[in-house]
Amino acid sequence: MKRILVTVGIVISLLAFAPKNKLVGRWESKPSPKGNVTGVVFNKDYTYEGYVNKKPFVSGTYRLGHSTITIEETGCNGVKAVYKLIFFSHSDSLRFEAISDSCAERKEGMQRTILGRVK
Amino acid sequence: MKKCVFIISAVIILLFMQAMIISNEPSNKQELGELLFFDPILSIDSTISCATCHKPQFAFADSSATSRGVGSIHGLRNTPSAMNVAMQRNFFWDGRAKTLEEQALAPIENPNEMNLPICEALQRLKKSESYNSYFKKIFKDEPTRSNLAEAIAAFERTLETSNSQFDQWKFYQEPHAVSEAVKRGFMVFNNKGKCIQCHFGANFARDEFRNIGLFNARELNDSGRAVISGDPKDAGKFKIAPLRNVAITAPYMHNGILKTLKDVIEFYNDPAKIVPNAINRDSLLAKPLGLSDQEKADLETFLMALTDKSFDINKK
Numbered sequence: 001m002k003r004i005l006v007t008v009g010i011v012i013s014l015l016a017f018a019p020k021n022k023l024v025g026r027w028e029s030k031p032s033p034k035g036n037v038t039g040v041v042f043n044k045d046y047t048y049e050g051y052v053n054k055k056p057f058v059s060g061t062y063r064l065g066h067s068t069i070t071i072e073e074t075g076c077n078g079v080k081a082v083y084k085l086i087f088f089s090h091s092d093s094l095r096f097e098a099i100s101d102s103c104a105e106r107k108e109g110m111q112r113t114i115l116g117r118v119k
Numbered sequence: 120m121k122k123c124v125f126i127i128s129a130v131i132i133l134l135f136m137q138a139m140i141i142s143n144e145p146s147n148k149q150e151l152g153e154l155l156f157f158d159p160i161l162s163i164d165s166t167i168s169c170a171t172c173h174k175p176q177f178a179f180a181d182s183s184a185t186s187r188g189v190g191s192i193h194g195l196r197n198t199p200s201a202m203n204v205a206m207q208r209n210f211f212w213d214g215r216a217k218t219l220e221e222q223a224l225a226p227i228e229n230p231n232e233m234n235l236p237i238c239e240a241l242q243r244l245k246k247s248e249s250y251n252s253y254f255k256k257i258f259k260d261e262p263t264r265s266n267l268a269e270a271i272a273a274f275e276r277t278l279e280t281s282n283s284q285f286d287q288w289k290f291y292q293e294p295h296a297v298s299e300a301v302k303r304g305f306m307v308f309n310n311k312g313k314c315i316q317c318h319f320g321a322n323f324a325r326d327e328f329r330n331i332g333l334f335n336a337r338e339l340n341d342s343g344r345a346v347i348s349g350d351p352k353d354a355g356k357f358k359i360a361p362l363r364n365v366a367i368t369a370p371y372m373h374n375g376i377l378k379t380l381k382d383v384i385e386f387y388n389d390p391a392k393i394v395p396n397a398i399n400r401d402s403l404l405a406k407p408l409g410l411s412d413q414e415k416a417d418l419e420t421f422l423m424a425l426t427d428k429s430f431d432i433n434k435k
Contacts, residue, residue, distance in 0.1 A: 036206065041292060049289045052206070054281040055321035055363075056289035059309075074309045075319050 021064065022091055027115035038113055048073075068099060076103035083110060092117045144253065148266075151253050152274025155267070160247070161240050162189050162233035169226065169271070173201040178364035178430065179278060184375025188232040195231065195341070197375035202278040203363045208326040212357045212373040213347045223271035224264070237264055280363055280427035288424075297424050304421025307414045312387070314418075316403055323362035323425065330355035332390040332400035333372055339394065341374065355399055366423040367430055380422055384415045 021044065028039035040050045042062065048071075050058040060073025064085075072080045081101035087094055094115045101107040145151040155161065156169040172186035172194075173179040179201035185193045196212050204210070210222035226232040227240055244250040244262035251261060258266040285305075287296030308314045319325055328344040334355025336342075344356040357373045371377040377386055386393050389407040390400060410418070 041290075043292075049292075051290050052321040053279065054286065054290050056286060057319070057321040059289065074315055077316075 022087065023062075023064070023069070023085070023094075026118040027094060028118050029113055029115055038109075038115075039118070040115065069096070076106050079103050081106065081110075089116075144249075145257065148257055148270045148273040149277050150274075151257055152270035152272065153277075154253070155271055156274050160243055160250075161227050161235060163235045163239075164189050167233050169201070172198045172226075172232070176367075176430075178202050178280075178367050178427075180368035182369065184370050186232075188229070189234045192231050194229075196373050197370065199360065200364060200368050201275050202280055203322045203361055205276040205279055206321060207324075207361070209328075209358055213344050214328060214358050215347045219272035219275055220265075220268035223268045223275065237267070241267065280429065282428045283363070283426055284424040284428075285421075298420065300417050300420040301424045303414075304417035304419070304424075307410065307418045308421055311410065311414065312408060312418055313403055314387075317359045318362050320361075324359040327359055328353065328356040329359055329401050329403075330397075330399050331357075331372075331387075332394050332397035332404060333357075333374065333376065334398055335394060335396045336398055337396070339374070339397075343373065352399070355397070362422065363425050364427055364430065366426045380419050381415070384410070384418055388415065 021042075023042040024044050026039060026041045028037055031037050036052055037054075038050070038052050040048055042048045046063065047059070047061050049056050050060075050073075058073050058075045060071050062072075063070040065082075067085055068082055069085050070080060070082050072078060079102055081103065082099040083096040083101070084099055085094065086097060094117075095113065096110045098107050098111055101110070143154075145154055156173075159165045159168045159171070161168065167189050170179075172181045172188075174181060177200075181198035184197060185195065186198045187193055199212065204219060207219075208217070210216040210219065211225070216222040216225060224237055227235050228237055241262050241264065244254065244267070254260060254262045254266060257270075260266060281290070284297045284301065287293045288301070308318075317325055317327065317329055330343075332355075333339050334342060336354075342354040344358075345351060345353040347353075360371075365371075366380060369379055371380075371383050377383050387404065387408060388410045390397065390404050391407075
């Protein structure tokens with residue numbers, strides 16, 4: 001019994017001190033001059049869905065490193081990419097800076113996108 | 120007394136009719152565009168409107184391989200859906216228009232479609248008391264080439280759909296919005312089927328032109344994009360078709376040669392089996408995909424899940 005309690009205690013402590021995934025949730029850009037809104041939902045299970053004007057266009061998985069994100073998705077022939085995550089405005093806004101991404105189309109889109117947390 | 124009742128009735132009818140007319144009056148360019156889209160006034164013999172070929176019940180596409188224009192003349196290519204065009208950058212199968220405004224006027228003048236020179240169309244609209252007043256009210260100008268295009272394009276931009284089962288699943292994060300078959304079909308779409316290589320994006324299409332193997336310079340002799348670009352390497356290339364609402368826009372391909380989604384999947388599974396002598400077929404389709412019957416069925420189910428709920432094909 002004592003052992004179980006100790007184990008549960010350790011697990012709870014680990015969870016308490018595990019870094020919180022600040023990405024989880026829905027993020028959206030402000031409307032572009034043409035009125036397009038780009039967004040992404042980062043899920044707890046490390047999957048994500050990207051969309052434009054409520055139309056999903058990309059599904060993928062992500063891994064978090066120290067202030068970096070590695071993504072692999074349905075577009076770009078499944079090529080992996082690493083971006084630096086830059087949170088600002090009390091972590092309610094987010095932008096990406098390419099560390100390595102050979103997919104030019106995605107790189108261009110990611111680097112110009114600023115996302116705000118949807119509350 | 121009888122006379123009194125008659126007069127009152129007549130006044131009520133007149134007021135009712137006036138109210139009907141007022142309610143039909145467009146208040147912005149989108150509504151004016153809608154009125155024009157459904158009005159045969161823009162065809163030479165006043166029998167064909169944009170909606171004659173872009174039928175709302177078929178996601179603003181047509182159900183025949185090629186549509187009939189004025190004088191029952193058949194067009195040369197399949198009528199594409201006029202829905203979900205707001206984010207597109209090329210219009211028509213060969214991409215000859217770069218903007219929706221440019222696209223909007225072309226069928227009016229096309230001899231196989233509405234066959235009405237734009238200058239005549241404008242004369243008609245100016246002569247029409249109602250249209251003339253609508254244009255003046257909305258554009259502060261009489262009908263012109265540019266505001267006519269602007270109005271029709273503005274209406275077309277309202278024809279966006281984003282409420283399919285797929286959207287419920289992916290955007291609204293409802294895992295039970297789609298069946299397991301749809302989820303498997305999505306996997307086939309992204310992987311073994313290679314569909315995503317071309318059909319990528321919010322409307323499931325890249326803004327590109329590809330030769331899928333429906334050009335052999337004989338009975339299939341529409342060279343597509345090459346006529347516009349002047350580049351022989353573009354022979355047989357056509358615009359990648361968006362897939363939203365694809366289940367209700369049969370028949371398929373630039374010439375409407377494939378009647379059902381099953382036919383389309385069979386074609387892509389082994390294009391050389393259907394058109395053995397195609398010229399310059401895209402290298403993506405060089406080898407048969409080798410889809411199993413289950414994978415083909417799942418892929419079809421996935422494509423059906425791209426139908427907006429406003430069409431509700433399951434009720435049919």
